Amino acid sequence: MKNTTRDEWRVIIEIRPRYTHTPISALGFTNLDYDLDGEIDGDPFELTIAPRRLGDLGAGLSVGDQLASRDIDAAYKRRCEAMLAELLRAPHVRGGRVTCTETHTCSHCSLLWEVLTAEEAADPRNRQDEHSVEGEPVCCGKAIAEFRTEHGLPAEQQDVTP
Ligand SMILES: [Zn+2]
Structure with a gap:
């Protein structure tokens, strides 16, 4: 957060x-x-x-x-x-x-807190996947996961290594 x-x-x-x-x-x-x-x-x-x-x-x-x-x-x-x-x-x-x-910094990774603007969220190059929306943090996976839980969005697809 x-x-x-x-x-x-x-x-x-x-x-x-x-x-x-x-x-x-x-x-x-x-x-x-x-x-x-x-x-x-x-x-x-x-x-x-x-x-x-x-x-x-x-x-x-x-x-x-x-x-x-x-x-x-x-x-x-x-x-x-x-x-x-x-x-x-x-x-x-x-x-x-x-x-x-x-x-503003991220509580998980300590990087500066930045989120997608509406414009950025509309650009596929900035999106994690099709569920990325305006306001989604960009610093780390934990912040994204937290944001998605809060907003009832599906979690990011993780590459699972067997
Ligand atoms: Zn972070």
């Missing part, structure tokens, strides 16, 4: 520079003399923020994410959503969202 893993949780916010006369100290230029300071100008732009690792306990202490949380995905998602909610309170933040990278 299809296993989905999520990774690289990120918060993306849209900054509108001109809205509140955002000082450039907001970008980390904090040591400028008063006369050399200025305001951020330009069109709205997006900023991507990586959350602090779950295992980063502060004060120089660090453990693996697995030790810090039983459900790493949910914990990163919660953390990112909390970050976003907090960041949205700033008037120069116009909007934002939480994203992650999803990877």
